[in-house]
Amino acid sequence: MANENESIGGYRLRKLLHTAQHTQVFEVVEPRSNRHFAMKVLLPESASDEDQREMLFHEAEVGKKMEHENVVKIVKVSKDAKAPHIVMEYFPAGSLRARLQSRDPKDKQFLFEQMKNIMRQVATGLAYMNTSGWLHRDVKPDNILADSLGQCKIIDFAIAKPTKTGFFEKLMHKKGKPQGTPSFMSPEQIRDEIIDTRADIYSYGATIYELVCGRPPFRGTNVADLLSKQLTAKVDTPQVYNPEVTDDFSAFLLKTLAKDRKDRFQNFHEILMALRELRVYKVTAYKKSQPEE
DSSP states (O other): OOOTTOEETTEEEEEEEEEOSSEEEEEEEETTTTEEEEEEEEOGGGTTOHHHHHHHHHHHHHHTTOOBTTBOOEEEEEOOSSSOEEEEEOOOOEEHHHHHHOOOHHHHHHHHHHHHHHHHHHHHHHHHHHHTTEEOOOOSGGGEEEOTTOOEEEOOOTTOEESOOOHHHHHHOOOOOOOSOGGGOOHHHHTTOOOOHHHHHHHHHHHHHHHHHSSOSOOOSSHHHHHHHHHHSOOOOGGGTOTTBOHHHHHHHHHHTOSSGGGSOSSHHHHHHHHHSOOOBSOSSOOTTSOOO
16 A cells, blocks of 8 residues: 555655545655646555456546546556556545535535536536547546536546447447446446447436435445346435425436436437526525435
8 A cells, every 4th residue: 555755656645535445546746847646556456456457557548538627637657567557637626425425514505506517517528528439437426526616527437438339349249247336327237238328327317316315316225226226116306305406407317317218318418408497406595404415
């Protein structure tokens, strides 16, 4: 496990930002320029794991192609045997998951006041990714950073996949273990079918649902139960958990979460058009009665 004030790949580790099962993310400084970046590095016990290395390098391959204000930019990758890592732009902000879990009322107020802005920026970033030829496949509050001004960036492209699938790829597609996060996976992703933009739209809807309602669309006693509900159960209208949301917003959100992808918005440009006139809340001022789960 790396420690602060050490150096990796010529970058000085300044601050630990996040620890996951296989990785750590640090704020780092490039000594020559004194510029700050973020670095994701595989933990020592995962550094020789070929699957983890492949996912990290794949994330770098996708991220280096991204040039958008709502998508984090990856600038460098190192395939070092002991400390493989990627270097990306430094965006001093926590994730939307951190704001959801915070006990500070200011974070709840932030989500209330910035919701429409967050929805628009995330949809814009995903529209860019999709039209650039990539499906994110893991859209969730954990993978969206938001700073105090409401500026958002989408992160983590470890399981991103090309949007274009030719005849040969479709013919050779073999079902395996689905990849993604259970609470945010579309039914077709759970079934490990060939997916398209509409799978990201479902995950986007599940993300917004949790931000507004304080809980994801479905919960289960275990992963199998949760996935079963994602496939077959009817989602509760958001107004069950947050009566302050408008009827139009509820209809919008339920459309993103339709079981059949043909019934969803067909791309993020349609979502952005719908957002223009959409009002999220009936009230204009934040109330402490907002969901706090």
